[in-house]
Amino acid sequence: MVEPSTGGLVAGALPAAVLVRLLTVAATTALARRPRPCRWVALGGSMAASVLTLTMAAEVIVSGREVEGVLFHHAASGIVFDYAVTPLSAWFLMVLGVVALPTALYSAAYFAHAVAASRTAVVGVAFNVLLGSVEAVFVATGVIVFLGAWEVMTLATAALVATEYQERANRLAAYLYLVMSHVGTGCLVAAFMVLASRAGATSFTAMLAGDVVSGPLRDGLFALFLVGFGVKAGVIPLHVWLPEAHPAAPSSISALMSAVLITAGIYGLYRVCAFGLGVPDERWALALLFVGMLSAILGVLYALTQTDLKRLLACSTIENSGIVVLGLGAGTMALAHGHRAVAAVAVAASLTHVLNHAIFKGLLFLAAGSVVMATGTRQIEEFGGLLKRMPWTALFFFIGALAISGLPLLNGFPSEWLTFQALLLGFTATPGLVRLNFPVAGAMLALTSALAAACFVRAFGIGFLALPRSRPASDAHESPRLMLVPQAWLATLCVALGLFPGVTLRALETVIASLPGLEAAAPTAAGALGMAPGISSFDFVYPAIFGVAVLAALVVALSLTARRGAVVRQVPTWACGGVLTPRTEYTATAFSKPLLMIFKAIYRPQRQVDALAGASPYFPQGVRYRAEIEPTFERYIYGPLLRGVVRTAGAMRVLQAGSLHAYLAYVLVLAVVLLIWLGGTP
């Protein structure tokens, strides 16, 4: 056990951050009538607080020493809010801060356009409350504070999703989010109560010591926790709220939700499911692997068919959450079989992906926000030609798209590569039939990566290249500089962490050392330049060297063409003798059509073509085309569930008759029954 540090500069960082957030909320409320200063105070305060938490998180990660302290102590009632920043918490705090900082800066400009002046204060307060509560979730030492922060986080997010509450779809999205979250929180409360009663304490150190429960009860608790945290993590089949809620919120909030809210669910899975209930069971690992696989593959398949840019990104969040859970599943499987070094690789892969996903998905959502602001629509089919009109945004979206596709030189690559390594190592490390899960998961992951690439080729190609397809797209203007700087920062991080994955892995060493059951010093980093799982000697990758080689090749190629003195002609694109109009362009729907057909069994596409009859059926006035894919989970799982709940609730209304006499009769009957049952024997 490492010695907790209680002194020094860093110890005061978290209380200071809390204070800053509270003051910011107060000032934002006070300035509610003046949108401009209100916006700057809210987001400036948020940035200051994020800087403080980032500093502390970095210090804890580097030193590997926990920071503990008390935020609030009320002696009379015995209420204590204390916090502990373990290396794991610090890692998630850092992920939060890295995205929250640029998002706040971006929002300062973005909210001026995207949020009505009268709502500025509400959004500003909710923004701070959301970030503060997620921070509280990460550093909570006891279940009371944890669940309290968890609920505040849910409510703040719901408020933000319903920012544009005038639209019915947004209200429904917020409602769906609330319902799903409360089902999840219900599971968490139940499981934590059992755990607390068994441990006889409400502090995490006692409850999550690993020896509190055993046997079938432990499995049941795992299932409850998996559902509870799974809802927030957005894994399939608990994902239904995610594609609705993410597009409904303002874009910078979507970035936060993808990067932060999902991460809170993942944190729970780590803290409780994988490392809080003792040595994991093989069946748990199978469940995690299966859920991860399902989320990854179905998430990307759903993303592929979306024509709403933000919905597409939301579905891709499901996919990436799946990849993170897949890595965690591989880790728990290795732990269940006692392979601590393999588990360390898998956990490192999964935690790296948490960070990388937060960065590139944050970037993509911010770029999408710029596009949506410029064009006034979220439909990819109406974009086109944005590369010329919004060159910087296009560049940043391009970098994000490359990163999320897992291409080398960008930060999506290291984490996916490590996940593959973990799966391969897992195959060699586990006995019997169980090992067959690893190649299957690997194949699924490979397919997911390929489909993700296709998905983002489509998003970028249709959205940014060729000719504008609509008036708003041809009138689009580049976003203000204040919105580009945060994107540039995230894009730089994408490239830097892609070129130097060793930095991430080196930072993770203390985190991995702090988790129980993992090989303390799995040498996953091969210097700052490269990475290697470190178990077998021949697996290593140096993206930076590869990058230099690519750059050198590029320079050589360019200088060769330049030396030959080739003449550059600029002519219009050849159009087979016709005229190129936006109508001749490939559409997003058409782009994904072949894949839709290949995966027909999963999508179950339905389409309807109506010819609007003219004088003759051979010359229709127009054609109406409608295509949709079957919402499998909504129709076959949530539909029956919902009807069952509504029916049960209807039946229970009889009890709630509204008659005072009926209620009094319940009391009397209960009193008599209890008296006979409990009081009958001397």
Next chain:
Amino acid sequence: MTANVLILCAAGMLVTAYLMVGQKALFTTIRLYGLQSFLLGLVAATIAIAESRHELFITAALTVVLKAILIPWFLMRTVDRIGIHREVEPFLNVPASLLICLGLTVVGYRVSTAFQEGARGVGHHLIGVALSLLLIGLFMMVSRKKAITQILALLTVENAVFLVAVGVTSGMPLIVELGISFDVILAVLVLGVLVQRIVGRFESMDISRLSKLKG
């Protein structure tokens, strides 16, 4: 001698409760409550004499003055003032109600044997009667429509609790007694006002109409 008086008074209280259940005239029901409270006062006085605990005399006096005289008077005045039908309107008819009360009395007596003090002797009867009174009071609340009878039912329950307190523990500290007495007065006052409001709003004292307030 003391034991016999105590048992007689307790039995009298039970009988008044039965009569309240069986009675249809509102004024008589209120008077029966007064009689019940007077018997309760007698219980307190008897214990005060037998165990020579003089503070119990104050309790007895308070009980008689407040519950046997003041509260019945106030309730009758309320009934007079709002000028309603002076009949009790139960959901169940009288024979069925009495049968149910009989069952509740059996439960009360059976449960009283579970207490150390209630296994035999005077305590057995006092606790048995108190529990029965309590359940009968609850039953009256369930089965009556008028708000005034609801108040009477509540007061009956209160009498039952008081009976246990006085009979088994030989009386609570005086300050607690005073507190409870004022509580009862306040409750009756508030409920009386509430009844007048209900009548003013619904032109009836029938609280089953309150369900119309439900959204």
